[in-house]
Amino acid sequence: MSLSFRILGTAGSDNALLVQVDSGQAVERLLFDCGDACLSDLPFAEIQAIDQLFFSHLHMDHVGGFDAFFRSTFNRQAKPNRIWGPPGTMRILQHRFQGFLWNLHEEMAATWRVSDVHPQEIHTARFELREAFATAHDEGAQPYVRKLWEGEGCVVEAITMDHRTPTLAYIVREKARRNVDTSRLSPLGLKPGPWLKQLKEASGSTDMVDIDGVMHSMNELRERLIVETPGDSIAYLTDFLLDEPAMERLTDALQGCRVMVCEGQYRHADIELARRNFHMTTVLAATLAERARVEELVLFHLSDRYPRADWLEMLKEARQVFPKTTYPPHWDLDLSVPQQA
Structure with missing residues (x-):
């Protein structure tokens, strides 16, 4: 796995953070804030590929570039459309969704979910393009303690801070890397083979595996051969x-x-x-x-x-x-x- 990041925008202007996490099975792209012109240097396809948008807060220098993001993704159905932010994000984003004329939308099926992150719970609403985003469908609240979202290769944590309004500090933690220490194979009388991939991927499996005609416990092999190393991590802290x-x-x-x-x-x-x-x-x-x-x-x-x-x-x-x-x-x-x- 690997984590890379890029600061968007120039010195003295609006900025944002784009994080990419490659787990080997999937690439996840996370955008933190969306100030004016922050996306101007990104190709259209790269904007469309952003998986999650996290707002620290909704002052204009952090949300001023949202229209560029939304223009690229408003009808996106290839992946979930997901936005997170402090209390008030659902209300403000619904205004942004409805800030355009919608008269060709009835056959469009994009769904957007926006979450207000409170200190101890997450409240989510669903918005439908087919409805011209007219209704905030309440999807309820769920408790959370720091861990906000979990993807294929990383976890995003959020901490509420004070900017005379709640603002969110974020930490992206890449999941631990699981690798097979092949130097341990020979002392155990084992040879490399397709079973190694099975061992690495089946982290919760208690099955047996046939290696050269001998049955072995996956759990025992995992304990002896798998080495976990912490993943990379990055924090995004602003305006508090x-x-x-x-x-x-x-x-x-x-x-x-x-x-x-x-x-x-x-x-x-x-x-x-x-x-x-x-x-x-x-x-x-x-x-x-x-x-x-x-x-x-x-x-x-x-x-x-x-x-x-x-x-x-x-x-x-x-x-x-x-x-x-x-x-x-x-x-x-x-x-x-x-x-x-």
């Missing part, structure tokens, strides 16, 4: 107050996370302004990365109130706390890049 209680909560939630993608809205000299607006500074983001012991911090969602020189200084300040801090490489923003005249 990072005070000490929030720092403690996220430090716990981020344990084992490799990459942290986090907003870099404010210089640390403007920390009081950041707190008043329920945002964080690059230094606070770096402090969280250091406490949570992630391997890499990628700063994004920079404020255009600052010039390029300040962005470079903000990166420098963050690196003093957490050295493995970067901006997205395609932004061409780094301390090694000379300032433009």
Whole structure:
């Protein structure tokens, strides 16, 4: 399996995160937020291939590009149409669905499900294109504790944070990799064969398997031959107050996370302004990365109130706390890049 990611949008403009998880059996594409023009560099087919859309919150700089996504997928039937967000997402998205003239829709059959994620439960509604999205069909609520969605190759966790409105912090965790340690075959008198694939895939099987005429217990072989290694992981954190209680909560939630993608809205000299607006500074983001012991911090969602020189200084300040801090490489923003005249 493999996990890859891409920051969409440019420095000082709206941003989003696109994550791809390849389990070997399926490729899952997850989009986090959908700001203005964030999808402009993606081919039409790649937008259509997005499996899940997760909103941190519904301020316009995080939802402004939704129409581009919806234009590509409104009638999609090849896969489920699924959207997640904090309380109010169902209501706001229904307005977005209905923000167009629908007069050729009666023979179209696309179904959309939108979930409001509350701190302890998920409330879901279904919307039908055939009905011009006129009705929010209540599909009830279900309890949840951190784990929001599980796919073929990964799990998405969500933690409710405070941005003067609920906002969601997300963590994508790739499922553990299960591999056969072939060096253990010879000591057990076993030879490689098609049964190895069966052993790897049938994780819950208690059946017996015939290997060169001898019956073996799948469970015993699994215990002796299968090695599990943790999968990759990435966190998406943006637009919330990072005070000490929030720092403690996220430090716990981020344990084992490799990459942290986090907003870099404010210089640390403007920390009081950041707190008043329920945002964080690059230094606070770096402090969280250091406490949570992630391997890499990628700063994004920079404020255009600052010039390029300040962005470079903000990166420098963050690196003093957490050295493995970067901006997205395609932004061409780094301390090694000379300032433009």
